[in-house]
Amino acid sequence: xxxxxxxxxxxxxxxxxxxxxxxxxxxxxxxxxxxxxxxxxxxxxxxxxxxxxxxxxxxxxxxxxxxxxxxxxxxxxxxxxxxxxxxxxxxxxxxxxxxxxxxxxxxxxxxxxxxxxxxxxxxxxxxxxxxxxxxxxxxxxxxxxxxxxxxxxxxx
Amino acid sequence: xxxxxxxxxxxxxxxxxxxxxxxxxxxxxxxxxxxxxxxxxxxxxxxxxxxxxxxxxxxxxxxxxxxxxxxxxxxxxxxxxxxxxxxxxxxxxxxxxxxxxxxxxxxxxxxxxxxxxxxxxxxxxxxxxxxxxxxxxxxxxxxxxxxxxxxxxxxxxxxxxxxxxxxxxxxxxxxxxxxxxxxxxxxxxxxxxxxxxxxxxxxxxxxxxxxxxxxxxxxxxxxxxxxxxxxxxxxxxxxxxxxxxxxxxxxxxxxxxxxxxxxxxxxxxxxxxxxxxxxxxxxxxxxxxxxxxxx
Numbered sequence: 001x002x003x004x005x006x007x008x009x010x011x012x013x014x015x016x017x018x019x020x021x022x023x024x025x026x027x028x029x030x031x032x033x034x035x036x037x038x039x040x041x042x043x044x045x046x047x048x049x050x051x052x053x054x055x056x057x058x059x060x061x062x063x064x065x066x067x068x069x070x071x072x073x074x075x076x077x078x079x080x081x082x083x084x085x086x087x088x089x090x091x092x093x094x095x096x097x098x099x100x101x102x103x104x105x106x107x108x109x110x111x112x113x114x115x116x117x118x119x120x121x122x123x124x125x126x127x128x129x130x131x132x133x134x135x136x137x138x139x140x141x142x143x144x145x146x147x148x149x150x151x152x153x154x155x156x
Numbered sequence: 157x158x159x160x161x162x163x164x165x166x167x168x169x170x171x172x173x174x175x176x177x178x179x180x181x182x183x184x185x186x187x188x189x190x191x192x193x194x195x196x197x198x199x200x201x202x203x204x205x206x207x208x209x210x211x212x213x214x215x216x217x218x219x220x221x222x223x224x225x226x227x228x229x230x231x232x233x234x235x236x237x238x239x240x241x242x243x244x245x246x247x248x249x250x251x252x253x254x255x256x257x258x259x260x261x262x263x264x265x266x267x268x269x270x271x272x273x274x275x276x277x278x279x280x281x282x283x284x285x286x287x288x289x290x291x292x293x294x295x296x297x298x299x300x301x302x303x304x305x306x307x308x309x310x311x312x313x314x315x316x317x318x319x320x321x322x323x324x325x326x327x328x329x330x331x332x333x334x335x336x337x338x339x340x341x342x343x344x345x346x347x348x349x350x351x352x353x354x355x356x357x358x359x360x361x362x363x364x365x366x367x368x369x370x371x372x373x374x375x376x377x378x379x380x381x382x383x384x385x386x387x388x389x390x391x392x393x394x395x396x397x398x399x400x401x402x403x404x405x406x407x408x409x410x411x412x413x414x415x416x417x418x419x420x421x422x423x424x425x426x427x428x429x430x431x432x433x434x435x436x437x438x439x440x441x442x443x444x445x446x447x448x449x450x451x
Binding site: 003004005006007024026027035089090091092095136137138140141144 | 158159160161162165166167180324416419430437438439440441442
């Protein structure tokens with residue numbers, strides 16, 4: 001049935017439920033390196049957050065660690081680049097953001113996941129969605145372009 | 157295990173409860189499925205099915221990927237069921253407002269006067285033909301939800317027992333686990349409207365904001381009434397729960413534009429909805445269960 005009921009939110013709800021800040025760690029840099037180049041035997045740091053993936057004596061690509069500002073806080077991510085200079089994968093390592101900071105769009109309805117706002121996070125059972133991901137994704141995209149430009153511009 | 161990557165103009169997050177050695181490759185397959193949908197249905201990529209259709213389908217029948225065909229079938233069906241409110245040929249309106257780019261093959265941003273279910277034909281031999289040369293489609297109102305469904309299918313095909321896929325608020329949860337989801341209040345973005353418990357179900361939300369699937373621009377709203385070219389009236393945001401994320405994603409547009417009058421479409425797909433109108437009204441279907449206070 002789709003009979004509509006009018007739901008009156010208690011005024012207290014909006015004011016008392018304050019969005020918490022949070023950070024989500026998806027993976028470590030070492031994990032990202034290993035997943036991008038499973039056959040690599042070592043990762044040799046070169047300039048500017050970049051590592052060269054080595055399989056024996058042969059270079060099989062690069063993993064560049066970078067961070068961009070999401071809305072207010074940093075997003076850590078890696079770009080894995082194949083020997084052909086093309087992006088192999090982009091992986092978000094860590095996302096730090098506050099739920100309360102929707103300053104860009106005053107009225108948008110996003111969903112996010114978690115327990116009730118004030119509760120303690122339980123790793124493994126609580127999943128928090130990335131809210132405000134639009135702008136963040138845009139910044140990551142810009143960051144990847146910058147990384148690629150830097151990689152093609154020098155040192156390779 | 158949780159992973160996140162940028163796709164579809166947002167950051168897509170995949171979580172699985174399984175921790176075994178199979179989890180990582182399963183997530184990889186799921187991201188591949190999302191990348192495929194992105195590649196096939198982007199309005200921007202020159203080689204996407206959507207671009208090929210807009211370029212050629214008015215001239216000759218065009219063959220597309222089965223996944224694109226599935227989305228088109230659903231979109232044309234919903235166009236009829238919603239009385240024309242949901243319409244993938246809204247692209248011209250969005251182009252006219254500068255929300256979508258004009259491509260070199262676009263002679264005009266003048267909207268096609270026919271609804272998409274009349275102007276677009278899916279032939280029995282699985283080809284697509286546009287009967288009106290003014291037709292241009294944009295799958296931004298449905299492809300993100302479909303991509304979420306594809307990712308969830310890929311995870312299940314890999315033997316993952318429970319998981320969740322979230323593309324910027326378009327969410328599908330499967331398996332024997334309930335996932336708490338908070339609905340943000342569009343009037344007070346730091347507050348919550350309610351909390352849901354999601355289990356083998358999808359939820360999607362829309363609001364007066366730009367859909368990132370189309371463009372990097374964060375200004376304006378992507379929701380346009382295909383009949384008038386106007387933005388939604390007083391409805392600030394809508395959420396829909398349904399059995400698939402594609403259905404939920406598409407129905408949010410119908411609720412945004414029609415409010416209570418979206419009942420028939422919701423009923424047909426066994427979906428439930430909640431929307432916020434103006435500063436005071438929150439309306440929910442009577443089957444929008446677990447409607448309760450957050451916290």
